[in-house]
Amino acid sequence: MLEILSYGFMQRALVASVLIGTVTAIIGVYVVLRGLAFIGAGIAHASFGGVALGFLLGVNPVLSAVGFCLATAWGIAWTSQHAEIREDTAIGIFFAATMALGILFIGLMGQYNVDLFGYLFGSVLSVTPRDLWLTAALAVVVLSIIGLFFKELLFITFDPEMAEVSGLPARGLYTLLLSVMALTVVLSIKVVGIILVSAMIVIPAASAYQLTEDFRVMMALAVVIGNVSAIAGLLLSYRLDTASGATMVLTATAIFFASAMLSPRRRRARS
Amino acid sequence: MGAAIIELEHLTVRYQELVAVEDVTLRVESGEFLAVIGPNGSGKTTLVKAMLGLVEPTAGSVRLFGRPPRDLGRQWARVGYVPQVVHIDPHFPIRVFDVVLMGRYAQVGLVRRPGKRDREAARLALERVGLSELGERQIGRLSGGQRQRVLVARALATEPELLILDEPTTGVDVGTTEGLFELLETFHEQGMTVVVVSHDVGVVAQHVNRVACMNRRLVAHGLPTEVMRPDVLECMYGGEAALVGHGDMPHIVVRRERSAEE
Numbered sequence: 001m002l003e004i005l006s007y008g009f010m011q012r013a014l015v016a017s018v019l020i021g022t023v024t025a026i027i028g029v030y031v032v033l034r035g036l037a038f039i040g041a042g043i044a045h046a047s048f049g050g051v052a053l054g055f056l057l058g059v060n061p062v063l064s065a066v067g068f069c070l071a072t073a074w075g076i077a078w079t080s081q082h083a084e085i086r087e088d089t090a091i092g093i094f095f096a097a098t099m100a101l102g103i104l105f106i107g108l109m110g111q112y113n114v115d116l117f118g119y120l121f122g123s124v125l126s127v128t129p130r131d132l133w134l135t136a137a138l139a140v141v142v143l144s145i146i147g148l149f150f151k152e153l154l155f156i157t158f159d160p161e162m163a164e165v166s167g168l169p170a171r172g173l174y175t176l177l178l179s180v181m182a183l184t185v186v187l188s189i190k191v192v193g194i195i196l197v198s199a200m201i202v203i204p205a206a207s208a209y210q211l212t213e214d215f216r217v218m219m220a221l222a223v224v225i226g227n228v229s230a231i232a233g234l235l236l237s238y239r240l241d242t243a244s245g246a247t248m249v250l251t252a253t254a255i256f257f258a259s260a261m262l263s264p265r266r267r268r269a270r271s
Numbered sequence: 272m273g274a275a276i277i278e279l280e281h282l283t284v285r286y287q288e289l290v291a292v293e294d295v296t297l298r299v300e301s302g303e304f305l306a307v308i309g310p311n312g313s314g315k316t317t318l319v320k321a322m323l324g325l326v327e328p329t330a331g332s333v334r335l336f337g338r339p340p341r342d343l344g345r346q347w348a349r350v351g352y353v354p355q356v357v358h359i360d361p362h363f364p365i366r367v368f369d370v371v372l373m374g375r376y377a378q379v380g381l382v383r384r385p386g387k388r389d390r391e392a393a394r395l396a397l398e399r400v401g402l403s404e405l406g407e408r409q410i411g412r413l414s415g416g417q418r419q420r421v422l423v424a425r426a427l428a429t430e431p432e433l434l435i436l437d438e439p440t441t442g443v444d445v446g447t448t449e450g451l452f453e454l455l456e457t458f459h460e461q462g463m464t465v466v467v468v469s470h471d472v473g474v475v476a477q478h479v480n481r482v483a484c485m486n487r488r489l490v491a492h493g494l495p496t497e498v499m500r501p502d503v504l505e506c507m508y509g510g511e512a513a514l515v516g517h518g519d520m521p522h523i524v525v526r527r528e529r530s531a532e533e
Contacts (some may be wrong), residue, residue, distance in 0.1 A: 033360070033363060033364075052296075086503050128368075148382050149381070149382065151373075151376055151384070151385065152376065152381065154369075154373075155373050156366075158359070158360075158363055158365060158370070158373070159357065159358070159359055159373070161354065161357075162354065163376075164352065164374065165323070165325060165352060166347075166373075166377040167347050167377035168373070168376060168377050168381075169381075193301070195433070209364065212364055213364045213365075213366070213409035214364055214365070214366060214409075215363075215364050215365050215369070215410075217364070218364045237504075254510065
């Protein structure tokens with residue numbers, strides 16, 4: 001089995017899987033605890049518009065998706081704060097509008113692009129050295145921001161109102177959290193695919209949530225579960241000749257159900 | 272006469288059509304233990320939010336430590352606040368000590384890590400509310416009264432001179448309420464200025480040294496014995512108070528109302 005690691009494409013796939021398994025799991029902790037799963041899915045679908053725009057303009061789709069997803073994240077934050085609508089409604093609007101834009105862009109290209117479908121469903125084995133550098137750079141940005149604002153992000157996740165009252169720039173920090181989430185989505189789409197990336201964000205953190213009552217432990221466990229899912233998913237997909245993103249997500253799902261059954265903490269009556 | 276901690280001058284707060292607080296002039300001095308009482312919807316919460324600069328006055332002015340609350344800047348640490356409704360997920364994976372430490376985050380400053388002094392202050396705050404033993408507990412594994420004390424400890428973590436609590440006893444039993452007020456009384460004896468919003472007229476009268484009765488306007492303000500009179504209570508509560516308000520002793524008024532509620 002290990003001889004497959006001598007292939008360059010497999011080494012790159014492995015490094016990319018580890019990066020993604022780590023970053024999605026960490027961001028997922030905030031997503032699960034603050035109930036942001038729908039925003040994650042919304043931003044992921046927005047990346048479709050961004051990738052399509054990249055193909056249309058002939059620029060790197062990952063770069064165009066960065067801009068597109070950040071704009072969507074800020075748009076959701078701004079709309080829900082300034083228009084008199086609930087946040088999930090704002091997400092619903094952006095979700096559909098950005099997908100529609102993507103479809104429009106594809107139409108303008110005049111031909112279906114096979115590569116585009118690689119982004120929809122992920123293709124970890126086709127990760128180029130250039131893709132890998134871009135993924136690594138985005139991962140460094142995401143992890144640095146979370147490291148720097150660790151205590152602030154914890155506070156706004158746990159008790160946003162009190163965070164604001166106590167004098168922290170809670171709204172700015174929330175927008176920062178959504179931005180970091182947008183970057184995480186973008187750096188993952190090449191490997192897991194647009195459709196499945198929100199699963200890689202939510203599932204490892206949700207599994208870790210079953211197993212601990214400590215925030216830092218939850219984050220560490222999520223990273224372990226994210227990495228196990230990504231690496232096992234990669235090797236399984238190679239072995240079984242299945243889609244890599246889907247195999248990773250299903251591996252994570254299996255771990256989730258195992259954690260839910262083992263959970264020592266959930267089944268208490270008090271709430 | 273102590274130094275003025277909070278000064279409200281002809282304060283009016285309006286939410287669109289609704290007048291929540293109307294023309295309230297009130298001075299809270301250093302070392303006071305003030306209860307703001309009144310029926311539901313009487314503007315108590317709005318009043319303390321205005322004191323803290325969390326809602327803007329429609330008219331009139333608010334001064335906190337001699338300044339408009341929004342200009343306090345780093346002096347914000349002199350104020351501890353326990354809000355009314357706390358949307359805390361009891362399943363959140365966080366320990367009591369870390370919740371208390373959050374009280375110091377704004378003071379620590381962006382990006383910086385809480386230091387030894389911050390942890391010491393959080394430890395002390397937890398000790399002051401009598402929960403030293405529970406620092407490692409997950410936040411959901413506490414009784415309602417204990418959880419309330421954790422939030423008080425979080426407010427104490429900045430070592431404030433002024434502590435403001437909005438309905439801290441909502442949803443906890445009489446024994447717990449009594450315990451919390453005894454705790455607030457010890458803070459008061461240690462020199463802290465305490466403002467507590469409550470509809471629990473009974474417990475309040477026995478612990479505080481000033482009462483402000485709100486019914487949109489400030490109906491009465493003074494010592495508990497001056498304020499807790501049948502006519503004042505009637506002005507706040509209408510017929511309901513008239514029913515329980517026979518007898519001159521505020522204690523009697525109070526006790527009957529409590530037993531009527533139970």
